[in-house]
Amino acid sequence: VKVKRKVQAAGTTYKTCSTCNGTGQVTRVTNTILGRMQTASPCNVCGGSGQMIDQKPADADAQGLKVQEETVSIKIPPGVVEGMQLKVGGKGNEAPGNGIAGDLLVAIEEKEHESLQREGDNLHYDLYISYPEAALGASKEIQTVSGKVRIKIEAGVQSGKILRLRGKGIPSINGYGKGDLLVHVNVWTPKTLSKEQKDFFEKMQGDENFEPNPEKSDKSFFEKVKDMFS
Ligand SMILES: [Zn+2]
Known part of the structure; x- marks a missing residue:
């Protein structure tokens, strides 16, 4: 300086x-x-x-x-x-x-990071995936403080799921331990559809498999927030 x-x-x-x-x-x-x-x-x-x-x-x-x-x-x-x-x-x-x-x-003043948000020693990252990726599963690259890492997205992932990458957060200033990187999964919905895509979704509208059917393991947003702070 x-x-x-x-x-x-x-x-x-x-x-x-x-x-x-x-x-x-x-x-x-x-x-x-x-x-x-x-x-x-x-x-x-x-x-x-x-x-x-x-x-x-x-x-x-x-x-x-x-x-x-x-x-x-x-x-x-x-x-x-x-x-x-x-x-x-x-x-x-x-x-x-x-x-x-x-x-x-x-x-010390902190500059905001373009894709990582800090919360204590933990970091938050918003991951956007497409409909096909959510349905079929995918391998995605995530930006961390120590470089890029690849994570696996399971087929059938729900929007709002939080994946915890242990130790990929910020080291504690006291010298012991490291925070986690919390990856928030967001399924991106297209804002416009082609004729073909529209036909497909209209056909699927009555399909039982597309009906929301949350299981116990698909925790609600409020339950997840509660878990994070407990
Ligand atoms: Zn003097």
């Missing part, structure tokens, strides 16, 4: 703070009714660092730093979630006077 960070400007030199003599603290002595009291507080000339800028290039700010664009390479762990923050140690702004640099905080 490209970042803009403040870095020590080359040619900046420092000298010992004359106010605190490099101790970073100033002590004040006050006379009170209880006697002389000494209080120490951070030096407000050098900000407690004990050093102040001697010379600095013209393009540096008051602290001897200047903004520089840099490319920082970051490692994204598998399973990251939208809203997470990654910390890259030492890649934030540098501190004046060779102090410890801050951290670069990277906020």
